[in-house]
Structures are given as structure tokens and as C-alpha cells.
Amino acid sequence: MESSILESIGVEIIGVMSPVSICMLLVVLLVYALSPSNPFSAAASAPPIRTAANLVYLESPSDSASQKLEGALLNALVFVVLIAIVTFLLVLLYYYNFTNFLKNYMRFSAFFVLGTMGGSIFLSIIQHFSIPIDSITCFLLLFNFTVVGVLSVFSGGIPIFLRQAYMVCLGIIVAAWFTKLPEWTTWVLLVALAVYDLVAVLAPGGPLKLLVELASSRDEELPALVYEARPTVPRNTQRRGSGLELLVAGVSDSGSVELQAVTRDNVNRNENESRGNSEYSAVEFGSFGSERHESNRDEGERLLSEENAQDRQSLSSNSSGYSTVIVQSDRATQFSSGASEIINEEMSPLVEMTGLGNEREQLRRDGSEMFSKGIKLGLGDFVFYSVLVGRAAMYDLMTVYACYLAIISGLGCTLILLSVCHRALPALPISITLGVVFYFLTRLLMEPFVVGTATNLVMF
Amino acid sequence: MTIAAGIGYALLALGPSLSLFVSVISKKPFLVLTVLSSTLLWLTSLIVLSGIWRAFLPLKSSTWWPYSILIFTSVAFQEGLRVLFWKVYKRLEDTLDAFADRVSKPRLYLTDKMQIALAGGLGHGVAHAVFFCISLLTPAFGPGTFFVDRCSKIPFFLLSALIALAFVTIHTFSMVIAFNGYAEGNKVDQFFVPIVHLVAGMVVIFNISFSEIIARIATLTFCLQILYFIAILTLLHCGKMVWGRLTENRGRQGSM
Numbered sequence A: 001m002e003s004s005i006l007e008s009i010g011v012e013i014i015g016v017m018s019p020v021s022i023c024m025l026l027v028v029l030l031v032y033a034l035s036p037s038n039p040f041s042a043a044a045s046a047p048p049i050r051t052a053a054n055l056v057y058l059e060s061p062s063d064s065a066s067q068k069l070e071g072a073l074l075n076a077l078v079f080v081v082l083i084a085i086v087t088f089l090l091v092l093l094y095y096y097n098f099t100n101f102l103k104n105y106m107r108f109s110a111f112f113v114l115g116t117m118g119g120s121i122f123l124s125i126i127q128h129f130s131i132p133i134d135s136i137t138c139f140l141l142l143f144n145f146t147v148v149g150v151l152s153v154f155s156g157g158i159p160i161f162l163r164q165a166y167m168v169c170l171g172i173i174v175a176a177w178f179t180k181l182p183e184w185t186t187w188v189l190l191v192a193l194a195v196y197d198l199v200a201v202l203a204p205g206g207p208l209k210l211l212v213e214l215a216s217s218r219d220e221e222l223p224a225l226v227y228e229a230r231p232t233v234p235r236n237t238q239r240r241g242s243g244l245e246l247l248v249a250g251v252s253d254s255g256s257v258e259l260q261a262v263t264r265d266n267v268n269r270n271e272n273e274s275r276g277n278s279e280y281s282a283v284e285f286g287s288f289g290s291e292r293h294e295s296n297r298d299e300g301e302r303l304l305s306e307e308n309a310q311d312r313q314s315l316s317s318n319s320s321g322y323s324t325v326i327v328q329s330d331r332a333t334q335f336s337s338g339a340s341e342i343i344n345e346e347m348s349p350l351v352e353m354t355g356l357g358n359e360r361e362q363l364r365r366d367g368s369e370m371f372s373k374g375i376k377l378g379l380g381d382f383v384f385y386s387v388l389v390g391r392a393a394m395y396d397l398m399t400v401y402a403c404y405l406a407i408i409s410g411l412g413c414t415l416i417l418l419s420v421c422h423r424a425l426p427a428l429p430i431s432i433t434l435g436v437v438f439y440f441l442t443r444l445l446m447e448p449f450v451v452g453t454a455t456n457l458v459m460f
Numbered sequence B: 001m002t003i004a005a006g007i008g009y010a011l012l013a014l015g016p017s018l019s020l021f022v023s024v025i026s027k028k029p030f031l032v033l034t035v036l037s038s039t040l041l042w043l044t045s046l047i048v049l050s051g052i053w054r055a056f057l058p059l060k061s062s063t064w065w066p067y068s069i070l071i072f073t074s075v076a077f078q079e080g081l082r083v084l085f086w087k088v089y090k091r092l093e094d095t096l097d098a099f100a101d102r103v104s105k106p107r108l109y110l111t112d113k114m115q116i117a118l119a120g121g122l123g124h125g126v127a128h129a130v131f132f133c134i135s136l137l138t139p140a141f142g143p144g145t146f147f148v149d150r151c152s153k154i155p156f157f158l159l160s161a162l163i164a165l166a167f168v169t170i171h172t173f174s175m176v177i178a179f180n181g182y183a184e185g186n187k188v189d190q191f192f193v194p195i196v197h198l199v200a201g202m203v204v205i206f207n208i209s210f211s212e213i214i215a216r217i218a219t220l221t222f223c224l225q226i227l228y229f230i231a232i233l234t235l236l237h238c239g240k241m242v243w244g245r246l247t248e249n250r251g252r253q254g255s256m
Helices: A011-034 A065-095 A099-128 A135-154 A160-178 A183-202 A207-218 A237-262 A267-272 A274-289 A295-311 A313-319 A324-339 A357-372 A379-393 A397-421 A428-455 B002-025 B029-056 B065-102 B110-132 B156-184 B187-210 B216-255
Strands: A226-228 A376-378
Touching: A011 A099, A011 A160, A011 A379, A011 A397, A011 B029, A065 A099, A065 A183, A065 A207, A099 A135, A099 A160, A135 A160, A160 A226, A160 A379, A183 A207, A183 A379, A183 A428, A226 A379, A376 A379, A379 A397, A379 A428, A397 A428, A397 B029, A397 B110, A428 B029, A428 B110, B002 B029, B002 B110, B002 B156, B029 B065, B029 B110, B065 B110, B065 B156, B065 B187, B110 B156, B110 B216, B156 B187, B156 B216, B187 B216
Parallel strands: none
Antiparallel strands: A226 A376
């Protein structure tokens, strides 16, 4: 019995989601374990720490709401401006080829984070659970842990699994520190960072966009702390190539479905007049595609989608009705599935297609190159997802689950968009927006409802 | 002891789902994604419902009819969502088949379809257990426990874990039954699912309405028994149906 396609679709999405989930889970456990159980004890009333994220305003519980909001906004503004300045500095250094300096700086910061911040977290864990350990052993263990971590950040020859584990560790440690910020500042900061991320990656001249473009034009690794979801078990090239292509195609395929599921006004109409609509969609595609491709290609696509309409009603109704997004994702599917050696039998009769061989080849190579490196997720995304969940953990478990689900689904949406757009995308905005919305909905609406019904043993 | 108790309650509610997840779902990434999206759907439905009912809270715990209206609207809403979920799944299945053709892999097997349905149901069930049972368990990890007025012998956490286990079973397997019913156009299966869901919800109401009259614990035990009877009925029905489909399918393949 041949293996079904269920096993091969979505491998990479899970490959990114599972470390994020582990990171969030550990941060939540850490927050639960280390937060003082009695809110009026001495530890809770200790003065809050002062970091770059609350330079301007120190929140105290007695302030009024408007005061807190104003202070939190100022804090967030200062923090985002600081981050923007640092990122521009990074881009500048990278532009003038200070790559070694950057790498050493990253190593130093990894050392600093693992050694001091991680060390203090380990100390508080040891105190909290009263683990019997002497200081010399503890120091040796911490030192070894830190050194291996620093070595694994940029040098080759380290197993990818170790590097991934250390990335998750770094994320956990930084996120655990960020959860010590006061509440209002945290929320405003998260939203501000999501907006900043959106601007920095997508706007022309945004620092992260510049950085990514520079790195790809020089064909180098990005000099930053980035989690790579490469397959941990190396497979032979033949299998790997086809597997990845198939995966990408699978992602964009299901992407089209999910996008349709959200906006499904005219689904019924589609099914009734799928043929008419598919022509319409082909025309739409034409107007969209002619921006970048020559016209005979559109013709080919049009024929193709007509054939689809006859052949597989479902698929053509998928591509119909929705203008650019769906058609584009459909096309991505065709590219990637065309790249595997199996030629799509529906493409072969189209004479027009052959004229496009070169362009297709080019695009194909781009696509496979991009995905043979695997999906990369910045460490900052790990950190701020976990900060959100950790902050939610300070309220209740219910908000934790709601935020987790929201963040993971936002990440899934981002990954699907990634397979559609084939360019660097910000991972924070969708997830953080969903997370914040679900947090407040859960806290304000769902919690009283669920607690009220469940304590009466009414469930459904 | 306290942490052990908390973990015990959590495993009581979610243990079977956990083993199902590890043995069937976790090997296929697509099924994991299905579980996640189905959980999100259930969460969204709960938020919408609580948004609607927020204005009427808190309900008086002595009368039972507001609760029955609540259960009725909630079940109706969730069954409506199940139909929506089925339609989305139908399109997904077509797309997956088309994709399988394109990369010249076999189309979805019958078992694959059933596994997708199982994953969807598991998502619903897990979401139920998580939001109605696990998220209230936080105090159970600390010292002491909590008793509701209705029952002064069994801890509230144990009760809610038991009820959650029954509901997880019902949710998980009724999704398989419902999907099969829609696919085959089988009216009995299509109506079996909402009725089971509604009856299971109403059984829990039953314990409110009669607790004033009869001895409370006896009523509660009785309710739990009925609930588990329904859960086992769902399980058996699902098993019988899946067995029937599989043998029929094998017979068809053999004759071909």
C-alpha cells in the first residue's frame, strides 16, 4: 500500500510550529513556577526591574488607567525607536561588510544572555525547588552550557538539532525576562512591535527588508539569530527534492482552500456556474499576470484553467471567483509541482507553454532554492510569541490556551502566505493581533461564562 | 500529592485523547493541523456563544430552565458549525485529491478520510476538555480542593474531569459518525449526532433540576451513568459503522 499524501503535506509547517510550541510551553511553565504564589508576599512587592522597555515610565498599580496607558505608549515608542536604531546600525555594518564583527557581536550577546540572564533564571529555579547543588558544580555546568551555546550559534560542524535547541533556549530566557515587565507596558509593546515588524519587513527601505535583500544578493547567511527548520535527518537528494516540492505545493494548495473558507460568499455560485466563473478568473489572472509575464503565458493559463474546469470541477471552482490571491497560489502550485520530474499531464498539450521554458525554469529554481534552505523564523518572533503567552499565563490557564491557539493559527496563516508570496514576510503582525484579540475576548467574555456554567456542572 | 492530584485529574480528562493523538495523529502532520484548526473553530464558537450569553449572566443556579435554553442554543450553534466544517472539509478533500493526482500519488483512502474526521472530532473534544475542565484545574495543583454545593462528597475537579471525559468521547466519535453520515447521505447518522449531543447536554441539566428533590449524590451518580452510557453508545455506533464501511470497501476492492 503506497503511502498517502497525508503524511507528506505540512511537514514544514509542523517543523516550525513545534519549536514555537515548545518554547511557549516552557515559558508558561517557568512563569507558573517562578511567579510568587502569594501576591502579597515580599517578592511580589519588590521594585520592578528597569530595562530598555520601560525607560520612561515605571508602572505602579495605584496609577489611573489613562496614566498607565500614556506611560505604556511612551515606553513602547522609546523601545521601538531603540530597536529601529539598532537595526539600522546593523544594516549599515552589514552593508560595509563588517560581517565578522557582527558575528562576534552575536556570539557575545548569546554568551551574555545564556550566562547572566539564563544564570539568574537557573538560580531562581534552584532556589524555588531547593535543589541541593554546590556553587562550583553549578558554575561549571552553567559555563559549559554557555560555551556550547555560543559555539553552536554560528559555527558549522554542530548538529542542527543542538543549534535549534539553543535557539529555543535563548528564546525562552529572553521571553522569561520580558514577562517581568508591567502589564500595560507589555500589551502596548507587543502591539507596537507587531506594527514595527510589519513596516520594517514590508515597507520599501525598511531595515529588515534591506537586510534580507542584502543577504540574498550576497548569497550569504543572515548575520542574525534565526531559527532554521531544516530537516534534522539528512535524506538523499532525490527524495528530498521531490519531497520538498511536494510539500510546498501542498502548502499552497491547502492555502487556497483556507483562504476561500474565510470568504465564502459565492461558493454556491461557483459550484453552479463553475465553468463561466473559471473563465472570468482566467481573465482576472490575465490582468494581474501581465504586469510581470508576457501575454502568451496568460493564454496558456487560460487554457489550463478551462481544462481544469472540465476535468476537475472542484479545482477550477477553487481558482474561480477569487481574483489574485487564489490564482496566484494555484500558479505557485503549478510551478512547484512542475519542478518535480513528474510533468503535469495537463500542461503538456499546451504548445504555448513551451515558449516559456526559460522563465519557468528560472522561477522553479528560485522556488526550490528558497525551500531547500527550509523555513526560517527570527528569534524575535519566538520571544514575543512567548511573551504574549507568558503574560496570559499570569491571568489564567484559559487565556493561555486561547492565546496559544490564536498565535499558532496566525503563524499558520503567515506560513501559507509565505508559500504564496515567495518572499520574506513579518511573522509577528497576524499572530500578535490574533493573540491580543483572543486574550481580551477570553478574559472579558468567555471566562465568566465558562466559570459560571462549569461550576454548576453544566457542559455541552 | 497536590501536583499528583492535578496531573491525575488532567490525565483522567485527556488521557485517552492523548494516547489517540500520539498513536494516530502525531505521525501525520496534516492531521495535526486539522486538530489545531478544529480546536480553534470550537474556541471561536465558545467565544461567540459567551458573547451572546454574557448579558444574562450570572444565571440563578436554583432554576433549571435558563440552563436548558443555554444548552439548547449552544448545541444548535455548534451543530450548525459542524455542517460548516463538513462543507469546508469537502472542498479540502477535493483539493487534496486533485493534488494527489498531480503528483501521481494515490488519492485519499477511506481510512485517510476517516482519520481526518477523527482529527476534527478530537480537536472539538480536546477544546471542550481544555476549556471546561483543564482551565479550571489550576487550584487543584495547590493544597486543598473544592466542592460545589450540589455535591459535598466528590471533589469538583474529579466530577468535571469525569464529565469532560464523557464529552471528549462523544465529540470525538460523533464527528466521524457525522462525516460518514453526510458522505453517505445517511439520515439516521446525520440526526444521531445532534440528538446525542443535545441529550448529553440535557442529562447534565437533569442534575440541577432534580437535585432539590432526591438525594443529590444519587442523582449525580445517575447522571454520570447516563452520560457514560451515551458516550459508550456513540463509541459502539462509530465502531460498527467504521467496521461496516471498511468491510464493504474491502469487498469492493476484492471484486474489482
